[in-house]
Amino acid sequence: MSFAHDLxxxxxxxxxxxxxxxxxxxxVERLTKTHATTTAEAxxxxxxxxxxxxxxxxxxxxxxxGIIGEESDTGDAITFECPDLDGRNWVIDPIDGTNxxxxxxxxxxxxxxxxxxxxxxLGVVYDVTRDLVYCAASGEGAWVGNRRVQALPTPxxxxxxxxxxxxxxDKHGRCPNWACEWIGQTNWKIRIFGSAAxxxxxxxxxxxxxxxxxxxxxxxxxxxxxxxLEAGGTIxxxxxxxxxxxxxxxxxxxxxxxxSAAPNARDALLAFLTxxx
Numbered sequence: 622m623s624f625a626h627d628l629x630x631x632x633x634x635x636x637x638x639x640x641x642x643x644x645x646x647x648x649v650e651r652l653t654k655t656h657a658t659t660t661a662e663a664x665x666x667x668x669x670x671x672x673x674x675x676x677x678x679x680x681x682x683x684x685x686x687g688i689i690g691e692e693s694d695t696g697d698a699i700t701f702e703c704p705d706l707d708g709r710n711w712v713i714d715p716i717d718g719t720n721x722x723x724x725x726x727x728x729x730x731x732x733x734x735x736x737x738x739x740x741x742x743l744g745v746v747y748d749v750t751r752d753l754v755y756c757a758a759s760g761e762g763a764w765v766g767n768r769r770v771q772a773l774p775t776p777x778x779x780x781x782x783x784x785x786x787x788x789x790x791d792k793h794g795r796c797p798n799w800a801c802e803w804i805g806q807t808n809w810k811i812r813i814f815g816s817a818a819x820x821x822x823x824x825x826x827x828x829x830x831x832x833x834x835x836x837x838x839x840x841x842x843x844x845x846x847x848x849x850l851e852a853g854g855t856i857x858x859x860x861x862x863x864x865x866x867x868x869x870x871x872x873x874x875x876x877x878x879x880x881s882a883a884p885n886a887r888d889a890l891l892a893f894l895t896x897x898x
Contacts, residue, residue, distance in 0.1 A: 624743050624758035627735065631745045632756055634678045635731045639749035642671045642716055646750075647725055665723060668692050671715035675733065676700070679711055686711055689872070691840045699874050706869045710736045714840035717746075718816030720787075727751070728814045734843030739866025741856075744847030746818045755822040757851035765826050772854035773827045773883040781886070782810045784820035784832035791835060792876075799897035800835075821845035821881040825852035830886040833859070835878050839867065842877045849881045856881055861891045 645667035672692045679688055687703030687710035703710050711733060716722050718729030727750035735743035735758075743758040757763035763770050789800045803811050812829075814820050817837045823829040825848045834841060842864065846856045858864055859878050867877075882890050 623760065624735075625761055628743055628745070628756060628758040628761055630678075630682055631733045631735070631743060632747075632754055634675055635733050635745045635747040635754070637678070638671050638674050638715065638731045639747050641674045642667050642722070642729075642731065642749060645670070646722065649723060664692060664719060665716070667722065668716045668719060669694055671731065672700070672713060675713050675715060675731075683709070683711075685709075688713065689839065689869070691715065691838065691874075701872065703869055707738050710869065712736060712840050712843040714818065714844070717818040717841060718814075721815045726815065728816050728819060730816055730819050732818045732840060732844040734840075734845075734847055736843060736865075736867065736869075739868065741843050741847035741850065741865060744844035746822050746844050746848065748819055755819075755825065755845075755848055757825070757848040759847075759851065761851070763825050763848050763852035765822075770826050770852055772824055772849065772852045773830055774885060775830075775883070776885045777809070777830055777889050779808045780810070781831075782812060782823070782829040783890075784823055784829050785811060785813050786817050786820060786834045786837065787813050787815050788836045797835075797894075797898060799894050802893075802897050817841040818845045821879075822848050824854045824881040824883060825849045827852075827883075830883045831890045832881040833879075835859075836876055837879065838874055839872065839877050842879050843867075845881065846879070854881060854883055855887045857887070857891070859891075859894055861887075 649665040690700035690713040714732035722729045731747040733745045746755040817834040821832045822845045
C-alpha cells in the first residue's frame with residue numbers, strides 16, 4: 622500500500638495548521654492543563670485552535686481513522702477517538718515546544734503521525750518559523766523540504782551532535798548521571814532546542830547521532846519516529862527495548878521516553894545510559 626497521497630495531505634495540513642498557530646505567536650496567554658500528570662503543563666489557545674484545525678481536516682478526509690491529540694478544549698483530558706486500536710490512528714501534537722512558543726523562541730513545530738497496527742508509518746514535523754518540513758512515509762523515503770535524507774552511517778566521534786530535551790528529570794525526580802556526564806564534557810556537542818520532535822528529526826536529517834526525550838508523550842514520538850525509521854535510524858526506549866508496535870489500550874497520556882539514534886551510534890549510546898544510570 623502506498624502512503625504517498627496520505628503524506629501529501631499530512632504535509633499540506635501541517636502547513637495550514639502552522640498558519641493558524643502563527644496568528645497567535647507572540648501574543649498568547651499561558652494556560653495550564655493537568656491531565657495524566659500531577660504537574661501543571663503549559664498550553665495556549667493556539668494549541669487548541671491548531672488542533673481543532675487538524676482534527677477537522679482529518680475527519681473530512683479520513684472519517685473512519687482514529688485520532689489521538691495532545692489537547693482538548695477543556696484541558697482535563699487528551700483527545701482519544703480510536704474505534705479500531707489496531708487500525709489507522711493519527712497522533713497529533715499541534716504545537717510541540719509550547720514553552721518556546723509562549724516565550725517567543727522560534728523553535729516549535731506541528732506534528733502529525735500515523736500509526737497502523739501500532740507502528741509509525743507516516744510522520745510530518747513542520748518547523749513553522751523556519752518553514753521547513755521534515756516528513757516521511759513507509760516506502761516513500763525521508764525528506765527535509767525537497768531533499769531526501771538518511772541518518773548518519775558513522776559511529777560516535779568527538780564531532781558528534783547529541784540532542785537533549787530540556788526536562789531531564791526522571792520518574793524518580795532526579796537528573797540521571799548520563800545527562801550530567803554529557804552536559805559536563807566537551808567532546809560530544811550537546812544541544813537542547815526545547816522541542817522533542819524537532820530534536821529527534823535531526824537524527825533523520827544526518828545532523829545528530831542521537832536524540833533523547835525523557836518526559837515526552839506519544840504525540841512527541843510517533844511523527845519523528847516515522848521519519849527517523851524511514852531514514853534508516855533507530856527508535857527504542859532508554860533501555861534499548863522496542864516502543865512499537867504501541868499498545869493504545871487505555872492510553873491517557875503516559876510518558877514515552879525514547880532514544881532516536883543513527884544505526885552505528887545506538888549501541889554506544891545505550892551502553893552509556895546503562896553504565897551511568
